[in-house]
Amino acid sequence: MTAETAPLTAPQRRYRESLWIERILRRETVGGMLLLGATVLALIIANSGWGLGYFGLRDTYLTIGFGDLSWQISVGHLAADGLLAIFFFLAGLELKREFIAGELRDPRKALVPVVAAVGGVALPAVIYLLITLDDGPQALRGWAIPVATDIAFALAVLAVVGTSLPLALRTFLLTLAVVDDLIAIAIIAFFYTTDLAPAWLLAAFVGLAVYAFLAQRFQEFFRARETAAWFILLPIGLLVWFFMYESGVHATVAGVLLAFTIPVRARGGDDDGLGPRMGLAEIFEHRYRPLSAGVAVPVFAFFSAGVAVGGWDGLVEAVTSPVALGIMVGLVVGKTIGITVATWLITRLPGVSLPRGVRWVDLIGLAMLAGMGFTVSLLISELSFGQGSALDDVGKVGILLGSLVAALLAVALLGTRNRQYKRQLADEQVDADGDGIPDVYGDDRASS
Template sequence: MTSPSPAVLEHGTFRTRHPLEEWVTRAIPGGGLLLLATVLALLLANTPASDLYFTVRDAHLGLDLGPLSLDLSIGHWASDGLLAVFFFLAGLELKQEFVVGDLRSPSKALVPIAAAFGGVAVPALLYALVNLGGPSGSLGGWAIPAATDIAFAIAILALLGSSLPTALRTFLLTLAIVDDLIAITIIAVFYTSDLRLWFLAVALLPMAAFWWLTNRREAWFKKHYWTAWVLLLPLALLTWALFLNSGVHATIAGVVLAFLVPTRGISEYGRQHSLSHTLEHRLRPFSSAVAVPLFAFFSAGVAVGGVSGLLEAWQSTVALGIIVGLVIGKIIGIVGTAFVLTKFTGATLDPTLRWLDMIGMAAVAGIGFTVSLLVSELSFVSGDPMYDWAKVGVLTASTLAAVLGALILVPRNRLYARQQRDSGAGPDGLDRGRGWGDDG
């Protein structure tokens, strides 16, 4: 008797994306939209259109729903609201990696996890050292250079090196995911003020309903996509609003909800995905094309005041600490931790990696951007010169990190490409194949 085909046994859980959705979720176009939004914000903030830009950014929109206050400026709607979508996706990716991905194997993930902690600690320490004699309150920005921007870092790495070892991208992905987890923890612990616990207690109710629906009715949601919008979205919005009013940064709600979504491996046929993968597939285009670029647009607009304003910002200990932390501290923290771990313990790197590749990758990890800009807004008050200095520092450091990474990785990519042509091997050392920079 002929066994039924996989198509009969299973219902595919991914709808086909529109070509435009597929384009914006690719690493390079996604990073390109982020860059475009940043450049446009800087142009508007430093031209005669600056008054219009800042008026729109600071305009308030919202509702007063009794104990729930949702009166935020448009800029805060972008950082507290839209960025919650980005953190929800980061949470989904974190859980997937811990449950079915590389992070479930301690031996395999030990070096990049330890490197991530080193890549957070050393930049924070360098920033603190630079700001020991800085302006009053400047030490509050210690966490700004701790973050790595996944979208930009992966986009730059893909752009620079289609022939680099695939293990290098895997290392950066693992490192950036753990880095995100650390950044989320820092925001939750150190940037929570005026904590109102009863809002968090009430938030347990929609969170419990969200968990019950996603875990007990998983198959229904995967087959009937519209129900996620009708049932899950209102619960997510209510949870977000309660977190917003609790004193905990509202983006943390996205991470908490993501951890409640069930995650399982893809089936043997490669068709049936868990609800976690399905939601990520559905939300990724919105995050890449709308949420993160709009956050960048309203966050990166800094009136630098011409050349003299830039020089003043660059001479400040705040900007200098961020630049030193992201450009130098990330390399020392990541590579130094990996080196010590592999030399003095039984941990090992992938045999295809070389230390010069690691230095280039660590330089790219110095692109802080999204989370660094968010922490800048949490560290300093708008109108304080340090608020603008911090953002100038983040933008400058991210640019320098990308340039330094390019200077190291472009020649390495040419070397690997030449070796692959000579040997007939691909980036994984096994076959020619297409480079990982060509996939979505």
């Protein structure tokens, strides 16, 4: 057995996992800044003299093809249904990696963040329903808006204010956000599917099967010739996306399903997929993440976050409406209490506890940070009320303000905790035996 194919030792595995988390944090910091910039720009333009041009561009229909084979889609829907599918493809790759090679592969480690995510989804939805109960059936359709956590924004904030926080805390947030995304994707697929067309859905699954066969059977070919994936897998993926769009299921679901077919482990590589030979999933993640974080998500945010609030009076009217209040309270209060209480309850079971190094005050800070709904929440608002409708605008005001308040509260708490952890960080970098791996990863106490 060569050094390249030898299974990783426990310290090596823990160290490689830490490097992967750090890499994700660095990338999401840049993506989060671009996302914030696109959002601010959209709000400025939408409430300026260029507002009519902005909304006109968003509602402009593009024609693809010609004659009887032509197909039309608005710029706004292309951003939400098309470009955002790239984001969901990355989310699917992260989900699969967590199940195959990350925290979710170990049921004992996965139990706490999974239950925490469920609590962080259930309570915000209940709070929203209670606040909007007397506001009519259309308002009730937005019950799922406050359930989502924006991975890019949450990890970007954590990367900026949590440079010295324990690795276990950052891993916990990533795992929780990934599970949260999985739940949100399931909600979109099952509760926001209208006028299902079985023939198109069948065509989507046939295309998905072909895509899966090629990705699995010819993994080494695509690893050796990365450009081949652009000419072979990408066209098939686009067809699957189109068939899913026409089927009535939201097209972003296609991105997740396609990602689930990509192998995480390279043949002959390390037993946990973290070795020198990257699996196809990690190669795709390297290639598509810049496209997602740098183009797809910011463009979606630009066309979705622009809300004309109508001055101070309009802003006050929107904020005080039951829909906006339900979203804000759900994101800020529901997420914090739901995640904290669910975690407390599950850790009452024998043998179940918080990850070592995570304190309850840290968990509360993460729960606050999970209240940054944004990307997926904006999408669900459009699915609930219709893009550009009055309720959609009100919902987006609630999302923006709720996410902002959640971020500020989390920054205040986690920033204080970060200063307290700075001294511990120096100890974690000590490599007394000179083996290239900090000694803390060789300590059995770090394994939990």
